Amino acid sequence: MYRRPSPGQLSFENFYLPFGGKLSGENRWVKLAELIPWESFESEYADQFSQTMGAPAKPFRVALGTLIIKEKLGISDAETVEQIRENPYLQYFLGFSEYRESAPFDASMLVHFRQRLNLELLAQVNDAVVDSVLASEGSPVAMSPESSPPSDDDEDEPPAPPNQGQLLIDTTCAPADIRYPTDLDLLNDARKASEAILDALYAQVMLSLKCKPRTYRQKARKAYLAIAKKRQPSRKLIRKGIRQQLGYVRRNLAHIDGLITLGASLSQLSRRQYRLLLVIHEVFRQQEWMYQQSVRRVDDRIVSMSQPHVRPMVRGKAGTPVEFGAKLSLSCVRGCVFLERLSWDAFNESQHLQHQVEAFRRRFGHYPFSVHADQIYRTRANRRWCKARGIRLSGPPLGRPQQDPQVQTQLKQQACEDEKVRVQIEGKFGQAKRRFGLNRVMAKLADTAASAIAITFLVMNLERWLSHFLSFIFGVGLLVLESVMELSGLPWGFARASQRIWLWPSQMGCLYDLMHGICSIYFLSKPYISSVQPKHIFLDFLVRKYRSQPRQELEF
Structure with missing residues (x-):
């Protein structure tokens, strides 16, 4: 209710x-x-x-x-x-x-x-927050559904607005909270889970059996630890351990089928145990197939018993060639981040560029002037699609280099400028992973982890608005600081050179106290920030602390 x-x-x-x-x-x-x-x-x-x-x-x-x-x-x-x-x-x-x-x-x-x-509701909240953020900055905001651009089939529609703005797109991975998976560890976890399920089913039919089915759990654990404790076990030893654990899991699954035949009911298991039983069957099938084929890859590979929705994501980066978590496709517009796609399976991000550009059009009513993306997005199909809509895709053009040195220099300069713009979204990834919780998603379920990821980017946009608000206050403080210095003539060692303000290190405390006082006046008595009396009180404090001559009244 x-x-x-x-x-x-x-x-x-x-x-x-x-x-x-x-x-x-x-x-x-x-x-x-x-x-x-x-x-x-x-x-x-x-x-x-x-x-x-x-x-x-x-x-x-x-x-x-x-x-x-x-x-x-x-x-x-x-x-x-x-x-x-x-x-x-x-x-x-x-x-x-x-x-x-x-x-x-x-x-x-x-x-x-x-x-x-869910993701749909959080996406709507994020769009509304971004509208408020951009409106507070004086930028054009997203269009409402009633004012969205008409379809291309309408012949009487007004001319399309010119392309404006920059769209930054990229993908990243949000690692899940799991240990680094190995085949031996995964089979050992499956064996222990199958033993617990076997015990629960045996309790239902124990009166009709003379003895409990043999599982060899102690021998299986010793065989696993004999390999797991080695610092660098050989491939031959690892393969032997996998074969042993496969045999133990196969035996346990056969015993489970036998208990069900004797009258044990799966409905008596808890939801978690029944879900684990399904995962054990799939893990056993995948690991047995890879062992028989002598390969190390299988489709939809399970890497965690507790989080079977997690898949390995091959990223090819130094230090972390493979990550285990959700793959995210993001777009960034004027510092605001949008979660365009979240998938637990790997996908080719180049096929998602057109969808992200159309999402930009739905939000702002026009196409972007330029799209700044990584090299994987710059396929021939995406280049043709962007060119047909007057959108400039970042990066150098395809084909042979230009013969004219001047044209080639301009192309290189443009590509360099595009890369400087594109790298801003990398900073958003760093902020989400270092400042917030995207570096390790602690939620265990697929839907709760997706919501936690979406909340991260919503909070990032809120943080951006809050920092913009504080930057505005700091800017007001700097203006007041400059006015105070010009009117009071305090010898603080300021000098303007090359459009920068230089401050002697010994006077940093004075600047800190001044900014603290300005912000205190603003926060505690905002309507009186432009009045005369608080300025005189604050100037009196500064004059008494940093000057030896008597107090002087200043006119404003």
């Missing part, structure tokens, strides 16, 4: 604090709460629940806000709940009307939040 919260944005002034005081309107969580259009997606989220049956579900704002907090702070599910319990700003961000000392929900609820927020 789902109960819609009362409409309207809760004002931070009305947030009740039992210990007194009020929330600051300049807090980052208050600012982020104003940016996200919570009510726009309430209906779509509510359609997942029954209106009459079941316990009331948590509101959409609580579900999405909790996942944003977790990803932004980079903490675990349990720590996220503790942070929400302790911080009134986080509770306001989740839409609560007053501070609560108790935990609003259990940490296990975050798993359900990830399952309910």
